Amino acid sequence: MIVRYKNKLFFLFVCVLCISLFLSFNLKDTAAQTNDKKDIHVVLLAGQSNMVGHGNYSALSYDIKKRIEKVSNRVLLSTSDNPKKQAEPLSYYVAVSDKYSFDMHFGPELLLGLTLAEANPNQYYLLIKKAVGGTSLYGAWNPEWTTEKANLAERGAKRKNLRLFESHILNIKNNLNMLEKTGQSYKVIGLGWLQGESDTNKEITASNYKINLNNLVTSYRKTLSLDNLPIVIGQVNPLSRKFKEGPELVRAAMEAVAEGDDYIEIIKTSTNADWLDYPKHSDNLHYNTEGQKRLGIAFGKALINLCNKK
Numbered sequence: 541m542i543v544r545y546k547n548k549l550f551f552l553f554v555c556v557l558c559i560s561l562f563l564s565f566n567l568k569d570t571a572a573q574t575n576d577k578k579d580i581h582v583v584l585l586a587g588q589s590n591m592v593g594h595g596n597y598s599a600l601s602y603d604i605k606k607r608i609e610k611v612s613n614r615v616l617l618s619t620s621d622n623p624k625k626q627a628e629p630l631s632y633y634v635a636v637s638d639k640y641s642f643d644m645h646f647g648p649e650l651l652l653g654l655t656l657a658e659a660n661p662n663q664y665y666l667l668i669k670k671a672v673g674g675t676s677l678y679g680a681w682n683p684e685w686t687t688e689k690a691n692l693a694e695r696g697a698k699r700k701n702l703r704l705f706e707s708h709i710l711n712i713k714n715n716l717n718m719l720e721k722t723g724q725s726y727k728v729i730g731l732g733w734l735q736g737e738s739d740t741n742k743e744i745t746a747s748n749y750k751i752n753l754n755n756l757v758t759s760y761r762k763t764l765s766l767d768n769l770p771i772v773i774g775q776v777n778p779l780s781r782k783f784k785e786g787p788e789l790v791r792a793a794m795e796a797v798a799e800g801d802d803y804i805e806i807i808k809t810s811t812n813a814d815w816l817d818y819p820k821h822s823d824n825l826h827y828n829t830e831g832q833k834r835l836g837i838a839f840g841k842a843l844i845n846l847c848n849k850k
Contacts, residue, residue: 617629
């Protein structure tokens with residue numbers, strides 16, 4: 541009798557375990573299906589060296605790092621030209637350079653991604669970034685690229701052959717195609733643009749910046765079939781270098797483009813060389829850890845404001 545009783549208990553235990561596992565797996569499947577049905581929000585990022593980013597990840601506070609880790613499974617970042625390479629969880633990138641004493645770098649995407657994810661706790665994001673230091677909107681970033689424009693605006697053979705707008709569009713389409721193949725829906729919610737320092741160096745590139753920026757905005761929107769694609773512009777503020785009037789011409793062009801479009805916001809920056817608003821490294825050109833942190837937050841908040849307009 542005791543043996544039979546134990547067998548019955550064992551049988552009941554197995555039944556309960558099987559039912560529990562069945563319910564567990566089905567709940568997971570249901571959750572996955574629910575997530576699949578929800579649009580992934582796609583954010584595009586483009587620019588030159590400050591969009592590449594030279595903040596020191598190691599110098600961020602423990603609290604910020606833990607917050608980034610907490611949302612990294614909901615915010616993926618794609619920066620590769622390889623169409624088969626999967627986007628990766630939001631984090632730093634590794635770069636060894638004599639210019640910096642650290643090798644774990646980050647750009648505005650880090651705090652932008654964190655700002656978006658914390659504002660929308662159940663939302664998933666994909667950031668698609670294309671940025672190359674020292675490149676011009678007149679040349680490499682020009683949607684109407686020509687050899688003549690590239691030779692005039694760019695430094696070095698490598699940059700003269702770059703067609704960054706085309707490359708970014710290709711990266712975007714590759715990423716969106718991968719989502720479509722898995723049956724995942726998505727929504728492109730905005731573009732962050734941080735570029736212009738190179739265009740301040742010559743009269744022709746600086747004086748044409750407004751025309752070229754308007755053309756870039758139109759080209760992204762037309763190519764992606766998004767007439768009111770929200771765009772956030774980070775206003776550049778380099779010191780005058782080869783062309784004295786260059787910085788003010790480019791800054792004014794950015795403001796004019798933003799003022800003329802309800803779906804464009806500009807992150808205004810100071811021209812005071814103390815850089816108290818968005819701090820810089822000692823080169824007075826590239827934003828440091830605090831500067832990149834503040835920029836990322838500003839991009840995120842501006843994008844949320846624009847999306848709320850729709």
